[in-house]
Amino acid sequence: MDVYPTESGKVAVWVISESGERIRFTDSFQPCIYVSAKQEDLDGLLTKLCNNQKIASLRFTEKYAQPIDNEKSRVLELTVKDCRQIPSLTQEILRMGDYLRYELHNCDVQNDRSYFFSRDLFPLAYVEVQAVKSGLHYALHDKVESIDYAVPDLRVMRLTVDVAKKGIIPNFEDPIGKIRLRNGSQEEVVIDYGDEATKLLQLVYAVKEFDPDFLVTRGGDSFLFPYLIQRANANDILDQFLLSRDPVAFNRKLSAAGRTYMSYGHTFYRASTVRLYGRIHVDESNTFVVKESGFDGFIEIARTCRVPLHTAARFSIGSSMSSIQFYQALKDDILLPRNKKIPEAFKSALDLLVGDRGGFIFEPRLGVHDSVGELDFSSMYPSLMRKYNISAETVLCKCCPDSDVRIPDLGYHICKKRVGMVPKTVDLALTKRLTYKRLRDATSDPRQKQMYDSRQTALKWILVTCFGYLGFSNSKFGTVDGHIGVCAYARETFLKSAHLAEAQGFEVIHGIVDSLWLKKPGATMDDFRGLCDLITSETGIPINFEGYYKWIAFLPSKLHPRVSVLNRYIGVMDNGKVKVRGLEVRKSDTPGFVFDAQTDMINVLAKADNSAQLYHRVPEALKVVRIYRQRLLDGTVPLSDLIVNKHMSKEPKRYRQQVSQVIVARQLAGHGLDVQAGTNVEFLFTHSDHKRCSRRVKAAQLIEKGVNSDTKKYLMLLYSSAANLLSFAGYTAEGVYVASRGQQQKRLLP
Structure with a gap:
């Protein structure tokens, strides 16, 4: 279920027994990295590394140094004593060769994945484990190609914390209000008594008592865990604040800072990871695969791609897909270069014009x-x-x-x-997905149908990204x-x-x-x-x-x-x-009020059986606009239905125009909350055409009693969404406005 390094040359391995017991084993693990270079340079490096304290052994061996090589090369194999020292050893060797002489291989594979690859294992594989003097011996009774594999009864617990915030926005200095724990059977434990230290220790006790395999949070990586760690530190109980199965204390310097990255022209932000040991922390706001395909799809990705559960929950789908390639490469004696050296063929302008055209x-x-x-x-x-x-x-x-x-x-x-390599690894995902789709369509059992659909959805994302990664x-x-x-x-x-x-x-x-x-x-x-x-x-x-x-x-x-x-x-x-x-119902920045209005209009139009009936239903769809317009004018629309969600494609200071999300970011910064590129901000239009930028919108976190929405702006959004839907009938926003008022007007006013 979980693997991680502990001491030099050792890893902890958590196994779920057939009786349901969670057992911790220790195994020996000394991974290998490889160096390729000219033969005389390798001979010199061998001499230099003979007495290196980080290396257990070294030898020459034959491997394919680059994926495009047709013949094996003589390379230097280094067995590393402690897998955690691979990054420092890599830099040490690179410096010896002035970063030009030596090419390093297999040095950037994560330790837990490297362990799985070396033992031919994968997460939640059904195995027979035997502890021997040298470590662990495995007999695998499972395979990644399996379709109807057994998943053990996994215990899931959800953790939420109410912050007794002193200001508008919660921060690390605010005390804990309540702690809520909910298990898989929806039983809830509320910790709201005693001082702050008592609440934290009660949380530790409750987690230990229920002993979940998965601890699920929302914002656990970005705020919740860094906040709890800070509160434990402030109360001098950080060494007792143990939520892992292994009694491993949190780092008091744990940061909530993450990283911003680009993908397919879009900017994304990923919070730093908070790791538990012996349990899996799943942050629902920091996971793509769980969000898109649920726990069934999440487990399918982990098994098929041989990615540890903790990592699979946060990895991009492309990174998980690459893991299949890494495993296959190691089995085929192909080394993974630290820096790829596959040149692109020269192309003339005409070649690019003819060849690089995308799809038809x-x-x-x-x-x-x-x-x-x-x-x-x-x-x-x-x-x-x-x-x-x-x-x-x-x-x-x-x-x-x-x-x-x-x-x-x-x-x-x-x-x-x-x-x-790509066709080999794509074949597994393609074959499994087609099988899952066939099984989904054939079964009448709702649970099985949902399970097969979640698994095929997860594999769909693997297949979607494999094309993009081919050109990455x-x-x-x-x-x-x-x-x-x-x-x-x-x-x-x-x-x-x-x-x-x-x-x-x-x-x-x-x-x-x-x-x-x-x-x-x-x-x-x-x-x-x-x-x-x-x-x-x-x-x-x-x-x-x-x-x-x-x-x-x-x-x-x-x-x-x-x-x-x-x-x-x-x-x-x-x-x-x-x-x-x-249309607006498909866009993430559409406020709930507009989403609901367009959805109701679509439901009206959907009753038509042909194009003639469709045109006849347009007047009824316009009645929906009148109803929503009146609700807005009457002030009966909750502010929560008017909140707009916008994406920050870059750092706020890099925007040239005072767009809504930049104004909101500035408002939040004034209350101590920095907005990163790749994140989303939520806000309310309050006076969208005001001369003072700060008056145009209000950050959702800063909305207080008495704040009013910009009725005209939301009416414009309503008319625009209706016009987009009814454009097949020739409607514009002005035409929708006229129809909703029942009279001729030239200007779009409420």
């Missing part, structure tokens, strides 16, 4: 369409990587320059002698040439599919990368399914019939009403499911 798009046919079918390729890009063997070491390989397998548009050759500069098995090669194959496959559809009498009304929207007079669902079978057979990439729309409306641009917009539509399927893209 058919511009949507503007307006409302009846009887439309949607076809979606299942994991198209990963399937193409697997089918065409695309990886860093296979695209433009040195061993097959005359290969007849060529990437469309680019002409790059692909290796025919070996299967690449820091990915050890990534390659830009392979990245654009996948896009080239995708364009070829997509166009071939569209031509096959047209040959069968279908009309393409929209297509984007891996999805097609088609219609054909009199076509049945069996006709669409037959087309899917044909495309799958001809392309070798599975495509699914996603659904049959009674009607679908492709909406126009706000600036150019005669031009359609990609990924902006609303449609209703024959089973009643509503699919919406690009």
Whole structure:
């Protein structure tokens, strides 16, 4: 269940027995790192390191030093006494070679993952453990490919703390109010008696008594645990404040500071990690995988990617996916270079223009369409990587320059002698996900259906990120040439599919990368399914019939009403499911009031069975606008429904304009709360067109009794959202305003 280093050459291993007992073992663990260089330089390094106190042993061995190498090289293997000393030893060796002479390998794999790899284990694997003199001996009775694996009965406890804040915003100096603990059966323990030290020690006692495997918090990494540690330190009981299974005290200098990073053009912030030992701390506000796929998906990721539970809860999906590649590389004797050395092929301007074009798009046919079918390729890009063997070491390989397998548009050759690392590792996730989807659709048991869906959702994110990581500069098995090669194959496959559809009498009304929207007079669902079978057979990439729309409306641009917009539509399927893209209900910064209004309007329109009925239901949808407008004018809308959530894409001081989120960040900074790039801020519009910036909005944390919202601003947001939805009928924000007032007006006023 958990692994971590303890003393030199040792790791603690927590195992859940069949009887439910949680047992702590100690195992010997001395990982290896490798150095590659010219032979004379390696001989000299061997002499220098013979008496190094951090090294248990060293020897020469044969490995593939780089992923693209066709032959093994003679490298120096260093067995490190204490895995915690690998970073310092790495820097020591690099300095010896002036950071140029020596290339380090396998030096940046996390210690717990390295242990799993070396023992061929993974989290929650079903194993037989035997303690022997040299450490632990494992007999594995499980495998990562398993589908119906057994998960032990895990104990989960949720921790929340009420801060007796003295000011508007809580800080580390405020005393503890109440501590609440809730277990899996929803039994709650409230600690609200005694002084602060008593409350903290009662928390320690309650956690020890229930002995949870998972301690779940919200904001535990960013505030809750740093706050509790500070309060324990202030009360001189930090050495007694033990929440881990292992009696390991928290570091009194634990910081709540995290890091900001970029991903796909967006800025994100991740709080620093608070580690428990023998238990797993899951911070719901600092985990993607638990948020997207629940605990079932979280465990699936940990098992499939061989990532420790504590790490899987916080790792980006891309980092988890890379873990599969690392494991496979070690099994194939391929070393993991500290710095990747896979050059990109030279490209002329024409090469870039022709080759680097992304996916193919058919511009949507503007307006409302009846009887439309949607076809979606299942994991198209990963399937193409697997089918065409695309990886860093296979695209433009040195061993097959005359290969007849060529990437469309680019002409790059692909290796025919070996299967690449990326196709090998993608195959596992693809195979498991397709199996989970089949099992989900076949079962009638609600719990099993939910479990299989959560697992396939988690694997979907693995497959989504594997394409991005193929072109990521820091990915050890990534390659830009392979990245654009996948896009080239995708364009070829997509166009071939569209031509096959047209040959069968279908009309393409929209297509984007891996999805097609088609219609054909009199076509049945069996006709669409037959087309899917044909495309799958001809392309070798599975495509699914996603659904049959009674009607679908492709909406126009706000600036150019005669031009359609990609990924902006609303449609209703024959089973009643509503699919919406690009509208306010899909945006994270939409206030609840506007979200509810647009949702109610969509529900009205969704009752239409065809385009003619849809237009007839527009007046009823406008009645919804009138109802919400009146609620706002009457002042009956709770302020909580008017809160806006905005993302900070950069540090507040780097913004040039006084946008709302910058004003809010300044307000919060005045109360001692610094807003980091990559985080979100919440606020209320109070006087959006006021000359003084500080009066335009109010941070949600600073809202006090008597604060009023900007009615005009929220009416504008209401009218705009209604106009976006009803744009298929020609409505603008002004038109919605006029309809909601029942009279002609030129200006948008309440």
